[in-house]
Amino acid sequence: MIRLLMVLALWLPAQTGAGPSGQVVDEVTKAPVAGARVLFALTDGRTAKSVVVETDDTGRFVLRTLPAGPYRVFVEAPGYLRREVPSDLKTIVLTPTAVIAGHVRSERGDPAPKIYVCAWSVTGKLVAEAQTNDLGEYRLFDLVPGEYVISAERYQGPRIEGTFLVMPTPPCPDCPGEGQGRYGVAQLLTQGAFIDPRVIAGRTYPQVFFPAATERPGATPLQVAAGQQLGGVDLALIVR
Numbered sequence: 663m664i665r666l667l668m669v670l671a672l673w674l675p676a677q678t679g680a681g682p683s684g685q686v687v688d689e690v691t692k693a694p695v696a697g698a699r700v701l702f703a704l705t706d707g708r709t710a711k712s713v714v715v716e717t718d719d720t721g722r723f724v725l726r727t728l729p730a731g732p733y734r735v736f737v738e739a740p741g742y743l744r745r746e747v748p749s750d751l752k753t754i755v756l757t758p759t760a761v762i763a764g765h766v767r768s769e770r771g772d773p774a775p776k777i778y779v780c781a782w783s784v785t786g787k788l789v790a791e792a793q794t795n796d797l798g799e800y801r802l803f804d805l806v807p808g809e810y811v812i813s814a815e816r817y818q819g820p821r822i823e824g825t826f827l828v829m830p831t832p833p834c835p836d837c838p839g840e841g842q843g844r845y846g847v848a849q850l851l852t853q854g855a856f857i858d859p860r861v862i863a864g865r866t867y868p869q870v871f872f873p874a875a876t877e878r879p880g881a882t883p884l885q886v887a888a889g890q891q892l893g894g895v896d897l898a899l900i901v902r
Contacts, residue, residue, distance in 0.1 A: 681724065681725030681726055681727050681728040682702070682724070682725050682728060682735075683722070683723065683724035683725070683752070684722070684723060684751070684752045684753065684754055685717075685720070685721045685722045685723075685752065685753050685754065686698045686717050686721045686722075686723070686737065686739070686754045686756060687721055687753060687754070687755055687756070688755075688756060688758055688889070689755045689756060689757045689758065689888060689889075690757075690758055690888050690889040691889070693721075694717070694719070694720050694721025694722070695717060695721050695739050695742070695756060696717055696718065696719045696720075696721060697716055697717060697739070698716065698717040698721070698723075698737055698738065698739035698742075698756075699714055699715075699716050699737065699738040699739070700714065700715050700716070700717070700723050700735060700736070700737050701713070701714045701735065701736040701737070701738070702714075702715075702725070702728060702733045702734075702735055703733060703734050703735075703736060704731050704732065704733060705731075705732045705733065705734055706731070706732070711729055711731070713725060713728060737754065737756075739756060741758055741759050741803075741804065742756040742757060742758055742759065743756065743757040743758075743759060743806060745757065757807070757888045758888050758889035759803065759804045759805055759806065759807075759888075759889075760805040760806070760807050760886035760887065760888065760889065760890045760891070760892070761801060761802065761803045761805065761886075761890070761891040761892065762781060762801075762802045762805060762810065762812060762884065762886060762892050762895050763799070763800065763801040763802065763891065763892070763893045763894075763895065764799075764800060764812075764893060764894055764895035764896045764897065765794075765797070765798045765799055765800070765896045765897075766779060766794050766798045766800060766814045766896070766897050766898070766899065767798055767896070767897075767898050767899065768898075768899050769898070769899050769900055769901045771898075772798075773794075773796070773797050773798030773799075774794060774798045774814075774899055775794055775795060775796045775797075775798060776793055776794060777793065777794040777798070777800075777814050777815065777816060777899070778791060778792075778793055778814065778815055778816075778817065779791070779792050779793070779794065779800040779802065779812065779813070779814045779897070780812070780813045780814075780815075781802045781805060781810045781811070781812055782810060782811040782812075782813065782878075783808075783809075783810065783811075784809050784810075784811065784883055786878070789805065789806075789810065790802045790803075790804065790805060794814075800814075805886060807886055807887050807888040807890070808885070808886065809883045809884065809885050809886075810883060810884050810886065811871060811872070811878065811881045811883050811884075812871065812872040812881075812884060812895055812897070813869050813870065813871045813872070813878075813881070813897075814869070814870050814897040814899065815867070815868075815869040815870065815899075816867045816899070820857075820858045820860060820861050821861065822847065822861055823844075825846060825847055825848065826844045826845060826846060826847065827844070827845045827846075827847050827850060827857065827861065828842055828843070828844055829842060829843045829844075829845065829858075865901050865902065866901070866902045867899060867900075867901060867902075868900065868902060870897050870898065870899060870900060871897075872884070872895055872896075872897055873897075874897075874898065876900065
């Protein structure tokens, strides 16, 4: 998930009166951002002297006092982009992230669960990944406003390599890659073990791109604005 981490460099002298204060608002709705966490961290790394304050229901924060020293100020708020602002800015305008959502259906038109849906930058960089639920629904969130290509695919199917059956394990957003198991075909047949029909049929399940392409050049990029929730981005799997 993309989190807001806004940085501004400050040198704050010893204070006996009111400390730093300001208000955080949404760029699109102009509404206050309540519950944003503002961290005043000393640049020398002394965490015991660092201070955290949350914005209230009006998006405001204020510190009564703050020890002297050089500070970096970090603001955390779910669903907003990172931004740097001048140290004297009292109203902090934050840009909300975007959402792309939809359904994935099988080659038979049924809801397709456990399908990996990805958002790619137009340069081909993976930006976000989600897995469909039992209804075939997916939701890609915390997207930076911009243009994306959307794809859907099953994880790699089983295959025969020589005398071995290779069974890949599903990928996941937090995994560095796929694992795989190798099993002797002759032994499996002797034991009467289950062999995935896809191996026998020789079927493949290519990656598909929105709206209905099997190659990236045939995809239609989607533009999402700040705070936009773009739904109805549906994909259909195919079999070869």
